[in-house]
Amino acid sequence: MQAHDGSGAGDEGVLTVGDIDAGALAALLSRHGLSLQLVPDGAAIPGSYWGEPEAGLIGHQVFARADTPVHSVLHEACHLIVLPPERRERVHTDATDSIEEEDATCYLQIVLAEGLEGVGRHRLMRDMDTWGYTFRLGSARAWFEQDAGNARAWLQERGLLPAGDMHRRATAA
Template sequence: MPLPPSTEPATILCVGDIAWDDAAALLARHGLRLNRVDDGQKIPGSYWGEPEAGIIATDVYVRADTPVHSMLHEACHLIVLPPERRALVHTDATDSVPEEDATCYLQIVLAGQLPGVGSARLMADMDAWGYTYRLGSTRAWFEQDADDAKQWLVERNLLALPLL
């Protein structure tokens, strides 16, 4: 079922705009710990640099100005990894295209479970940030071109069908 239409937000939703406890609980359900970094401080394990989220093993690091899509994306990089690989991660989780696609798909699904966010808002933020897909938008990819990512997640018991 397609998601309802959305309009692109004027600003990208940041961690400081949502309830910390909701975000921490969502990540904890997947064996991850959400760590708050003080404003203006360097974010450990950030691949893209501040204010983007950082990852080290089972820890996700964010500041209030970290985009929610970044927090979820980096967390999902860890979620898709088996525990033995997850433990070795510092900053860069993968160079695998199937894992990257699965990560993008899963972050959209998890956004639907995060109060105050939702999948539609996250996809608009992903487009605004600069994610690119051959169909032109995150929504089009998710709804029409992501069957391989969905199947990858299902095969690893990271996603149950039916979705959305």
């Protein structure tokens, strides 16, 4: 898996924070000890690794504007979720350089998308592909369904996914 290259290519049709219920997104993040900080249209997004309109992160806060892609907010939030609390405190802009944490982040963002009305895992995976995430098997869905066992196990070992066959439940159509 490789994250978006920052080019902004292919961003048409990607769901943004302005397209969904931002309150529901904030509530989802809150359940994981995070806060969503909405910044005004056109304002700089603090802690954005790729630059606007990508989400930013500082400590326990995820920053976004109405034009920030939902997948970006979930991705940055999941970077924080997979970190131990003592590491979260020190995060500013760049959460990790670990391949295992990056893969776990991608997997968890897909799972969490199910908790957002109008998003869901299939839409999120499509948006990830549109935005420019790249996976060895060619798509986010193929990776999630066929090649993400290590990410799933990593999350389960840390209690970040329910025990049992999460993969089968998550991929059932």
